[in-house]
Amino acid sequence: MPRSTVARINLDALRQNYRLACDRAGSAQSMAVVKADGYGHGIAQVAKALADDAPRYAVACLEEALAIRSAELRQPVVMLQGVHAGADLDVCRQNGFEPVIHGRHQLEWLGQAEARPPFWLKVNSGMNRLGFRPEELNDVMARLEAMGARSGLLGFMTHFACADDVDSPMTARQTASFEQGTAPWAGLMRSVANSAAHFHPGQSLFDWSRPGIMLYGGSPMVGKTGPELGLKPVMSLEAPLITTRTVRAGESVGYGGGWVADRDTLMGMVAVGYGDGYPRHAGTDTPAAVNGQRIRLIGRVSMDMLAVDLSNAPGAREGDLVELWGPTVGVDEVATCAGTISYELLTGITSRVPREYR
Numbered sequence: 001m002p003r004s005t006v007a008r009i010n011l012d013a014l015r016q017n018y019r020l021a022c023d024r025a026g027s028a029q030s031m032a033v034v035k036a037d038g039y040g041h042g043i044a045q046v047a048k049a050l051a052d053d054a055p056r057y058a059v060a061c062l063e064e065a066l067a068i069r070s071a072e073l074r075q076p077v078v079m080l081q082g083v084h085a086g087a088d089l090d091v092c093r094q095n096g097f098e099p100v101i102h103g104r105h106q107l108e109w110l111g112q113a114e115a116r117p118p119f120w121l122k123v124n125s126g127m128n129r130l131g132f133r134p135e136e137l138n139d140v141m142a143r144l145e146a147m148g149a150r151s152g153l154l155g156f157m158t159h160f161a162c163a164d165d166v167d168s169p170m171t172a173r174q175t176a177s178f179e180q181g182t183a184p185w186a187g188l189m190r191s192v193a194n195s196a197a198h199f200h201p202g203q204s205l206f207d208w209s210r211p212g213i214m215l216y217g218g219s220p221m222v223g224k225t226g227p228e229l230g231l232k233p234v235m236s237l238e239a240p241l242i243t244t245r246t247v248r249a250g251e252s253v254g255y256g257g258g259w260v261a262d263r264d265t266l267m268g269m270v271a272v273g274y275g276d277g278y279p280r281h282a283g284t285d286t287p288a289a290v291n292g293q294r295i296r297l298i299g300r301v302s303m304d305m306l307a308v309d310l311s312n313a314p315g316a317r318e319g320d321l322v323e324l325w326g327p328t329v330g331v332d333e334v335a336t337c338a339g340t341i342s343y344e345l346l347t348g349i350t351s352r353v354p355r356e357y358r
């Protein structure tokens with residue numbers, strides 16, 4: 001018998017979240033961002049579940065784009081980081097992948113390619129990771145003309161640095177810089193919005209939005225959980241109680257002995273740990289749930305197990321499933337307790353944990 005530790009994936013919830021993204025995108029269309037193995041949910045299953053709704057997918061790299069074709073899906077796939085070698089442009093062309101060109105070296109690869117895929121240009125409007133500055137675009141466009149590559153250009157995209165904070169002036173500044181910089185080529189498509197931008201009142205999303213984390217029910221906004229934004233939890237991480245015992249007042253639990261019982265405490269060991277991707281930085285008082293009751297972690301998370309305080313759930317027995325996150329305990333809550341964001345928790349679930357789809 002395998003241990004019953006599992007990540008249950010609710011594909012209906014995923015579809016509902018995608019539809020919410022489309023509603024919020026208004027007249028813009030939404031490409032489903034399924035990079036990093038569908039944010040840890042399984043790229044093939046996630047992409048298939050969205051196949052009737054999503055007109056385009058977006059991934060980081062070529063391997064991920066190929067995984068979508070292996071799942072026999074035919075939609076165009078945007079490669080957000082473009083190619084890592086000129087020769088890959090031909091693979092893109094043959095497969096209907098749309099690389100993003102974000103730097104001079106990629107532009108030159110495009111010039112040298114015999115046959116070119118359709119592509120996007122990345123504009124650096126202030127994030128300063130990748131892309132051409134707005135004032136460079138004239139020059140880039142001239143270079144594309146000179147290479148005979150201009151006709152393959154689908155449009156422009158940029159990425160926001162601070163969209164998780166509605167009060168930051170950065171998003172408006174980036175939007176204005178992008179809009180002005182790309183204005184001379186009004187016939188081409190434009191894309192700016194990550195999940196967070198879907199929740200900015202009045203934000204222009206242009207032609208294509210790029211929702212990622214919101215599809216998986218994680219919150220893109222600081223200080224708000226996914227459910228508070230109308231998102232449905234998609235992944236439920238569950239693991240069995242493998243033992244229960246009473247630790248006596250004054251005794252500690254687990255490595256380091258940092259948590260000490262102040263009274264006799266009914267506790268349980270749960271078969272999940274950082275070897276499964278549960279965050280080691282989630283400390284005492286991080287929430288979990290068993291049989292619908294909220295409980296809390298105590299002591300340090302180990303590689304293969306962690307300890308919970310069962311004072312709130314005295315009826316819990318060996319074999320009962322503990323929800324580490326899911327419908328009762330939000331992944332955003334756990335992320336906050338671990339000093340990180342839901343993106344890292346969801347993408348961090350390791351291959352030891354089977355995914356079950358519903």
Ligand SMILES: *Cc1c(COP(=O)(O)O)cnc(C)c1O
Pocket residue numbers: 033035080159193194195196210211212213214220
């Ligand atoms: C990952 C990514 C997205 C999606 O971001 P979320 O915050 O998960 O919605 C959109 N655009 C680009 C360029 C990305 O790399």
